[in-house]
Amino acid sequence: MKEQLNRQNGSYADPTLIAGRPFAALVYLVALVLAAIADVSTFRQVLELAMPRSDARTVTMVVYGFVGIAILLMHFAGMLMRERQARRGWVSRIRPWLYVVAWFGLGATAFYVRISEKVKSGVVVNGREQQSGGLHITSASLMFVALYLGTGLVALVGAYMTHNPERGAFVRTKWALILANRRLASSVLRREIAEGTRSLYELNQQSATAVLGLEQARRNAFGEALKQHARLVIAQRGKDPALTDALFPDERKLPPGTGPALP
C-alpha cells in the first residue's frame, strides 16, 4: 500500500527494484536499438541528399551523430518529465518541452531536406536532363516521419518509465561495496600473512637465543665429560686400583643431585 502511494505521489522509492530492473526495461532497450537502426538508414538517405559531395565515411559519422542527438534529446525530455513528477524542484515545467522542441526542429529540418529532393523530369535540354524542384512528399518521406516520431516516442516513454536515479545509486553503491569488500578481504589476507611472517622471524630469533643457551650448556657439559674421559684413560693406562680410587671419588657418599667433585 505504501509502495502504491509512493508510485502515486511520484517518488522514486520502490523496494522491488532491489531485485533488479523489470523486464519492460529490457524490452524498451531492444525497441530503442531497433528504432535507432531504422533511423540510421533513413537519415543516411537524407544526409546523402544534403551532403552530395561528402564521402561515405563522413556521411556515416554525421548520420550516427544525428541519430544519437535525436534519441538523446527525447531521452532527456522523458527523464526530466519523470524528475518533475518526482517533485524535484530543479525541473521547471517548460524545461522538458524545450528538449521536445529541439528534437522536433531536428526532425523538421531533416524532413524538409528529404521532401525538397530534386527529381529528374526525363526532359533533356541541351544534352542535360532537367530536374524539377519544389517539395515532393513521397511515401518514403512519410515513412521517415513515422520512424522519426516512433523513435522519439520510444525514447521519451522509455526514459520516463525506466528513469530512477535512486536505483542507479543503489546499483552503483552495491557494486562499489562488493569491490571494496573483495579488496578488504585481500588486504586482510595480505596483512595477516605479513604479520605472521614478521612474528615468525621474531619467534625464530627467540628460538635461536634459546638454542644458543642450550648449546652453550651442552658444550660445557661435554667439556666436563671430556675431563671425566681423560681420568678414565689415565686410570686405564695406570692399571692401579689406588690410582683409580683417587681419581674417582665414591659417588655414593655424595648428597643426591650433586655431581662428583673432580679432584
Added chain:
Amino acid sequence: MGRLFETFRLRMWVFLARLLPGSLVYWLPQPRPFEPRAIDQAAARREIEAIVGVLAPDATDEATGHVMDRLIDVWTEAWVAELAVDFQRHGLRNARTAMIAAALAAREAVLNTDARRRHDELTMAHQAALNALISPND
C-alpha cells in the same frame, strides 16, 4: 663466494620488496633456523687419548687427575666462542629479511586501514541509497 651470494640474495629481496611489495608478502622466505656447527666429539676424545697416552702411566699418579682440565677448559671456551660467532652470523643473515618482513607488515597495516575505511564509507553510502530506494524522501 658464499658471502657474495648471500649479499646478492639480500639485495635481491630488498629490490623485490620495493618492486612487488604486495606479492612479496606471499613468498617471503622462511626464516632460517639457528643451526650451530657441531663439535667433533670423537676427534676430541681421540685427542685426549693421544695426549694421555703420551703421559700415562709413567707421568701420572693419584695427584695428576686434573692434568688435562685446563686444556679441556680452553677447548670448551673455544667451542662456546664458535657458538657465539655462529649465533651472530645467524642473526645478521636473518636481520635483513626480518626487516623486510616487518616493513611489509607495517605497509600492509596502513593499506588495510585504507581498505577498511573505504569499505566503511561505501557501506554507509550503500545504506543511504538503499534507504532512498525503500522509503520516499518527500
